[in-house]
Amino acid sequence: MSTHQFFRRALVLSATLGATGLMTAGVASAHVTADVYGSQPEKGGYGSVVLRVPNEEEQAGTVKVEVTIPADYAISSARTKPVPGWTAEVTKQDVVSKITWTAERGSEIPAGTTSYQEFSFTAGPLPEDVDTLVLATAQTYSDGTVSNWNEEPQGGEEPDSPAPTVELAESSGGGHGHGAEHASAESAEAEDTAAASSSDDTARWLGGAGLAVGALGLGVGAGAIIVARKRTRS
Missing domain, CATH: 2.60.40.2230 (Uncharacterised protein YcnI-like PF07987, DUF1775)
Structure with a gap:
């Protein structure tokens, strides 16, 4: 057998074995x-x-x-x-x-x-x-x-x-952060945010009401001063 024929047969045999191995691996992993x-x-x-x-x-x-x-x-x-x-x-x-x-x-x-x-x-x-x-x-x-x-x-x-x-x-001892537990954490955070937002809105409303009352008081006081001056002149 010539050297050329030997290497050609060796290559064919290697390719066949390789293909068989791939097929077997495919079946085993499927x-x-x-x-x-x-x-x-x-x-x-x-x-x-x-x-x-x-x-x-x-x-x-x-x-x-x-x-x-x-x-x-x-x-x-x-x-x-x-x-x-x-x-x-x-x-x-x-x-x-x-x-x-x-x-x-x-x-x-x-x-x-x-x-x-x-x-x-x-x-x-x-x-x-x-x-x-x-x-x-x-x-x-x-x-x-x-x-x-x-x-x-x-x-x-x-x-x-x-x-x-x-x-x-x-x-890890630091919270697992997956699935339902993560969802619960997000829900709690959302509720805290909503509560904080509600508190801020209430504070703003009370602040606005306080300013309005203060402005009304200033108006009443100024009116009283004007009336008193008119009485004094008369």
Whole structure:
């Protein structure tokens, strides 16, 4: 075999192995994941989570995404960010147990393996005794097929159907500034501003009334002086 033929075959073999590796990586990573954009959620605080849901069926689209939140997390509040063409429902009794997104007709994640959708929500207070949130997710397709992403890693290896997970940061102790807690802080600030504005308006009104009364008193006093002078002259 000539040197030229040897290198040509080696290049073909390398390209084939590389393509196979890319395909395998693509298949392995094509599952529902939980991402955090911005600061990491803190234990005991409120955090924002973004579920990234890729479609994996060639002949069916994704029509429903259902996230189960373990009861022992004791999360009492959750809000979803609107997704055009999808309705969201938070299931709650004493604590939040489930969040479900359902596609309206024609708004599903398209069939095939090239499309995905993101579903965002905020939740809290987050557990203080958990390092990693495990958010088991069921992905329902238009043909009735359901993919359950609910397996936790064992021994450092990724399972076939891994559940989305979110790492929690240690509490900073300076307020968590996310979700409902942040909204409550903003509401309180708005109420304080309104109260201050109302107090200022009242003070201005009283000040104006005082000036008016003072001006009236000056007018009455001046009139009395003029009358007294006229009487003296007469």
